[in-house]
Amino acid sequence: MPEISLSRGYTLIAHGPARVRVLEGSVHVFGATLGAGSEAFAEPTRSLPLHATENTKLHVETGSFSLFEGDTTPGEWYSLAETILEEGLRRVIVVGDVDSGKTSLVTLLVNALAGGGRRVAVIDADVGQKSIGPPGTVGLGVTDRQVYTLTSIEMHDAFFIGSNTPSGILHRSLTGVALLLRKAEKLSDFTVIDTTGWVTDSEGRELKLFKAFLTEPDLVVLVGDPRTLAQIERPLKKLFRVVRVPRPRAVFERRREDRREYRRWMYSKYLSRATVKSVDIESIDMAYAFSFTGFPLTPSEKAKLEGILGVGVLYAERSDDHLGAVVLSQPIQQAVELAKNVLGVRHARIISGFELVHSVVGFMSREKYCEGIGVITSFNPHEKQISVLTQVESLSDKLWLLGVQKVNPSSFEEEAGLEKWFI
Numbered sequence: 001m002p003e004i005s006l007s008r009g010y011t012l013i014a015h016g017p018a019r020v021r022v023l024e025g026s027v028h029v030f031g032a033t034l035g036a037g038s039e040a041f042a043e044p045t046r047s048l049p050l051h052a053t054e055n056t057k058l059h060v061e062t063g064s065f066s067l068f069e070g071d072t073t074p075g076e077w078y079s080l081a082e083t084i085l086e087e088g089l090r091r092v093i094v095v096g097d098v099d100s101g102k103t104s105l106v107t108l109l110v111n112a113l114a115g116g117g118r119r120v121a122v123i124d125a126d127v128g129q130k131s132i133g134p135p136g137t138v139g140l141g142v143t144d145r146q147v148y149t150l151t152s153i154e155m156h157d158a159f160f161i162g163s164n165t166p167s168g169i170l171h172r173s174l175t176g177v178a179l180l181l182r183k184a185e186k187l188s189d190f191t192v193i194d195t196t197g198w199v200t201d202s203e204g205r206e207l208k209l210f211k212a213f214l215t216e217p218d219l220v221v222l223v224g225d226p227r228t229l230a231q232i233e234r235p236l237k238k239l240f241r242v243v244r245v246p247r248p249r250a251v252f253e254r255r256r257e258d259r260r261e262y263r264r265w266m267y268s269k270y271l272s273r274a275t276v277k278s279v280d281i282e283s284i285d286m287a288y289a290f291s292f293t294g295f296p297l298t299p300s301e302k303a304k305l306e307g308i309l310g311v312g313v314l315y316a317e318r319s320d321d322h323l324g325a326v327v328l329s330q331p332i333q334q335a336v337e338l339a340k341n342v343l344g345v346r347h348a349r350i351i352s353g354f355e356l357v358h359s360v361v362g363f364m365s366r367e368k369y370c371e372g373i374g375v376i377t378s379f380n381p382h383e384k385q386i387s388v389l390t391q392v393e394s395l396s397d398k399l400w401l402l403g404v405q406k407v408n409p410s411s412f413e414e415e416a417g418l419e420k421w422f423i
């Protein structure tokens with residue numbers, strides 16, 4: 001691939017996946033300086049604006065490129081960063097529409113605030129288009145150095161919400177932000193919170209409002225179209241300091257397929273060193289599910305249940321209002337109703353176990369909200385074993401959080417997921 005001479009003042013936008021090496025001179029990417037010898041990688045479906053601050057020579061490998069005159073990053077973004085640093089605004093939340101440039105602005109703020117002994121925490125609550133932590137999580141990373149992309153900040157911890165959208169589970173997203181903020185502020189001088197681009201309907205607006213109520217930011221930054229953000233801006237202005245900044249002039253909008261492809265890349269990143277581990281189903285404790293949450297039935301209760309259902313029962317449990325069972329074949333509905341009556345429960349979840357296959361799970365421990373994620377690869381009814389592709393060790397001492405998303409463990413492509421609370 002060719003060498004490119006980039007004149008001072010021009011911006012070369014690399015569309016990922018793309019790799020660029022600076023041969024001579026230097027470029028700025030969201031405020032981070034890349035000098036001669038540095039390399040930059042634009043993630044699949046994302047773009048990196050390389051702004052030449054002097055006459056520069058680049059070596060470009062793979063990817064496509066566009067050239068712009070001037071800096072495509074708005075001047076207001078740089079002034080905003082200066083204000084935050086000068087006034088010591090420790091807690092900043094960035095809110096905006098999809099593809100408004102939120103993540104890029106957060107990157108620029110990190111670059112302006114980190115360094116000189118200062119540490120910056122980023123809480124990445126953009127669960128569908130993650131930079132820090134796998135998809136379906138709120139992630140926390142801390143850095144004391146400049147980064148040209150947030151994905152290079154290591155995940156310190158995360159909170160698995162179990163879905164690529166907070167829709168219907170706002171409480172999980174809010175709890176994740178609250179818990180990680182507590183951790184973030186022990187580790188850093190500044191915390192910047194990135195959010196999803198979901199700002200338009202009532203649930204999306206509520207999520208943003210509650211995130212602000214919960215985090216009590218020193219500054220709310222609204223990025224993008226004022227008309228889209230008006231219903232968030234007015235209430236927030238009454239309570240907090242709010243500033244509005246424009247979106248960059250060269251943002252490249254991503255289609256639904258691009259967003260899926262980006263998630264595929266992120267899943268592969270977090271599962272690339274994973275191995276398949278097998279666990280006895282009786283040793284699992286789960287949340288975000290009905291199954292694996294009740295008291296296991298004794299052998300005699302299980303035998304009685306088999307008699308009522310008329311099918312082999314591998315595992316069964318109950319709580320005050322639910323019966324959960326893993327069975328060898330599906331019983332008839334009347335038998336399930338009879339079992340509910342006999343046990344005096346309102347709900348029955350009778351599963352074969354195969355429903356779980358390819359589900360994404362999160363693993364929580366006492367030390368970390370998220371030790372990592374995994375993909376259930378198989379269910380062996382006769383051995384009562386579940387196998388999971390994961391980097392996490394010793395799965396039976398973790399709390400399993402069952403996600404609704406399914407992912408193919410070989411290609412990492414998303415598959416149709418579970419209905420919430422189906423299992």
Ligand SMILES: Nc1ncnc2c1ncn2[C@@H]1O[C@H](COP(=O)(O)OP(=O)(O)OP(=O)(O)O)[C@@H](O)[C@H]1O
Pocket residue numbers: 013045046047048049072073074096097098099100101102103104105126129195196197248249250251252253
């Ligand atoms: N100044 C800029 N010049 C060129 N491209 C940019 C600039 N700022 C952002 N982009 C690109 O535009 C795309 C969208 O930006 P970004 O991901 O920051 O927006 P977002 O609002 O966080 O998106 P999402 O809706 O996924 O949350 C990205 O590929 C990003 O690299």
